[in-house]
Amino acid sequence: MCSIDTFKIDLKALPQDETVMQYKLNDDYFKAIDASDVQRGELCVDLSIRRTDDFFELNFHTEGVVHIPCDLCLDDMEQPISSDNRIVAKFGEDYSEDDDLVTVAEEEGILDVTWLIYQFIVLNIPIKHVHAPGKCNPAMIKMLEEHSVARSDEEEEEDTIDPRWAALLKLKDKK
Numbered sequence: 001m002c003s004i005d006t007f008k009i010d011l012k013a014l015p016q017d018e019t020v021m022q023y024k025l026n027d028d029y030f031k032a033i034d035a036s037d038v039q040r041g042e043l044c045v046d047l048s049i050r051r052t053d054d055f056f057e058l059n060f061h062t063e064g065v066v067h068i069p070c071d072l073c074l075d076d077m078e079q080p081i082s083s084d085n086r087i088v089a090k091f092g093e094d095y096s097e098d099d100d101l102v103t104v105a106e107e108e109g110i111l112d113v114t115w116l117i118y119q120f121i122v123l124n125i126p127i128k129h130v131h132a133p134g135k136c137n138p139a140m141i142k143m144l145e146e147h148s149v150a151r152s153d154e155e156e157e158e159d160t161i162d163p164r165w166a167a168l169l170k171l172k173d174k175k
């Protein structure tokens with residue numbers, strides 16, 4: 001695993017035309033950035049940077065899996081990630097982000113892609129993510145089912161049987 005420092009790209013030092021970089025992300029990356037949504041994963045990022053004078057076009061291709069809790073059973077599941085993202089960087093006075101345009105403080109000339117890559121990954125996770133059918137934690141699913149059955153029984157009793165009737169029925173049963 002390359003250190004997190006390599007995510008800081010010295011734009012001024014880049015040659016004109018194309019530079020290609022590759023990052024391997026693993027659990028250490030997620031630990032290092034202390035991210036909340038994703039804590040584990042193995043991904044590969046191919047980055048090509050095309051420099052034309054002081055404009056930089058960056059194309060990211062991110063592919064791999066992240067381990068995130070399943071919406072249904074809460075056990076970790078593998079979520080495949082495949083994302084293509086393009087941003088343009090230029091120099092300015094201060095750092096700023098505006099959609100896919102990033103302005104880098106010219107004095108430093110450093111573009112840190114650590115969080116950009118993290119954002120690409122998070123945006124690629126579907127809102128609803130669950131295990132493949134039958135792959136959920138069976139104990140958890142059983143508990144969920146029992147809970148929902150118990151709840152619907154309660155509701156049914158409340159809906160259909162008046163408590164006074166219930167009392168009468170009990171008396172009747174005793175006879």
Ligand SMILES: [Zn+2]
Nearest residue numbers: 070073131136
């Ligand atoms: Zn599940």
